Amino acid sequence: MNPNTNRRFPTRLDIRKGSVDMTHGSGGRAMAQLIDEIFVKHFNNELLCQGNDQAAFEVSGGRMVMSTDGHVISPLFFPGGDIGSLSVHGTINDVAMSGAIPLYLSAGFILEEGFPLADLEKIVISMAQAASDAGVPVITGDTKVVDKGSADGVFITTTGIGRIPDGVNISGELARPGDAILVSGSIGDHGIAIMSSRENLEFETTIESDSAALHGLIADMVSAVPAIHCLRDPTRGGLATTLNELAQQSQVGMNLKESSIPVKPAVSAACELLGLDPLYVANEGKLICICAQQDAQRLLQVMQAHPLGQQAAIIGEVIQNEHGFIQMETSFGGSRIVDWLTGEQLPRIC
């Protein structure tokens, strides 16, 4: 913690009842206090506590990876997480999907005037916990305040960097006909958890967001099979959209088997209720893996041995197809095309 805190600020922030105001973003004393008593206090790592506008660190050479994400989710707090933990997990995952070991995070906050300090602290504590659990510290950040009505409480942008181990080359254009397609667990959990907290769509359910940092799982996978072709996390747009992205990038088609795709019964029921297709519902703690056919069983075993991959399954294979079509054999026995998500999936009556 910054040793200067006590000298500079005569009274502590009123976290219980206080709220963000424009002075907290003006660069003056109020902002310094906000940073010290909320951000630095909870993120609490050596680099951040140096108190500079940047963080300096050594890199061991090799290929570096950088990724950035803006988080604007609403509601801010939902079953299984909040915007804070989500932002940490999301960026760690983006970095890790290249096979890289995530090293550091930065976090930029855009705060809405009037946002309760108590909520801000909750979010920061959650982020700090997520970062600490993952072993990836938040070493630098920024804060701005905007007028009331210009943000949904808080927007968070996280950037992460990592280092790819030698010999690892994972990228979206490397899927080849004959490859196996695997998913690390049940789909649709996060999106449904979010919907369950939204106004006008309330229902009792035990579904929680699956928001999680996947770099540990990925490290195990890469260690067992360094020659993985593709890794990607099916976030917005769901499994279907992400598979379409990969198919397009690699210029291949895919065959899927619906009965192999894990979906929790409660998620399935919630989707039926709302007229949603689980294939298009967002996930925040799952990954898709495409690998050579002969590596599939080994990878499956490794994934299932990890806490975040226990429900992992082989769901299909990559085929030759110039149009990039994804065809799925339905559990019913017929077949259908699995296309990109169009617009936003809205609950329907028809």
Next chain:
Amino acid sequence: MCLALPAKIVAIDHALAMATAAVGEVKKDISIALLEDVQVGDFVLIHVGYALNKISPQEAEKTLQLFAEAGLTQELQP
């Protein structure tokens, strides 16, 4: 049209003509204003937040039998 879903009634508030319906373990509060004589344990069809009709367990069973028998009837014919 008419995305409707079978659900089980697990609780009823007769005064408000509302009930809690469960689809698996997902519960939703719905209106029972369109039905007479609903009991806890009944299965109903829900659509846009309302229970439209009761589902007859006997008829459901009969229908499933029909599916299973469809092939058999043909087999038996000479």
Next chain:
Amino acid sequence: MKYVEEFRDHDLAQNLSRSIAREVEPARQYNLMEFCGGHTHAIFRYGVQDLMPANVKFVHGPGCPVCVLPIGRIDNAIQLAQQHDVILCTYGDLMRVPASGRKSLLKIKAKGADIRMVYSTQDALKIARDNPQREVVFFAIGFETTTPPTAVAIQQAQREGLKNFSVFCNHVLTPAAIQNILESPEVRELGSVLIDGFFGPSHVSSIIGSQPYEFFAEEFQKPVVIAGFEPLDVMQSALMLIRQINQNRHEVENEYTRVVTREGNLKAQQLVSEVLELRRSFEWRGLGLVPYSALKIKQSYAQFDAEKRFNVPDIQASDVKGCECPRILRGLKKPTDCKLFGTVCTPENPMGSCMVSSEGACAAYWSYGRFRQTEQQPEPSIQEAVL
């Protein structure tokens, strides 16, 4: 999920598939119209067509209340939101339907109009209670399944003495639509649209009963089978239709006996007749003016009628040039026959309602079956990968 999963069973599907294959007369063509968009959706989503023999064709009908809503009515709703500053409550289905001037409810929401998506009329009532100083209008659409919930809401609003709640009523009637199709020259005289039998709608029938269809079966000499919503229901109903066609029968049969009775839901019917009455005629997209095909709010509930409250004008709007929705809705053309399909008109950039609505023929075609003809069935080598 009880009463859902059993009706999607893989092995029973194989069973039915074999039965149907055995019972079709090889030289005969069977054109079966599914009126209800929900059936269209089920057929595509589960790939039912793959389990049917080649001489059985599904003809997609105009049973999609979003698809048949004329553009002018959406223009009206947009006006209500923008010019009268109401809170417009709508089902999700309507958000992206294109209206005149390339507007849509979603687009005007982005520009600041207060459009709220609701799941139920109960939600709209709550919004009205929570915002007593604002006018709240519920954009009501749907066939007979969705009409009783609107009637309940209007009566509830009256009982509670709500002063700021009204309904923009666009409820339409199924038998009128079926009649219109069956009477159209293309079907009746020219024979350019061949319909050998009908799948009766599942949930409309749960409200109105199977009785109203007896007229059609008799008058037009076509069999009707009221079909449940699940893919096994569709297949069993196809089998029942095929049998009737083979035996030259034209009766109303009920496959969906677990929900549908001959009289239907009398309480719901009663409630609707207390609050709503027939319009002399109503414009349907693709079908033109259809007499006695839609409902309006009765005089006794006039204060809840948004059309009266806000003097909603009659807007005659036209489809985008080249859009074949009207003909596709009547089964005269396939989505691939429309020049705009897949070029200008895509799910991201829909020109007409057939592409926006999740069960419009064009959307279904795009999502599920677009290239069925050009693609050969790939070899199922997934088995090896799994084992």
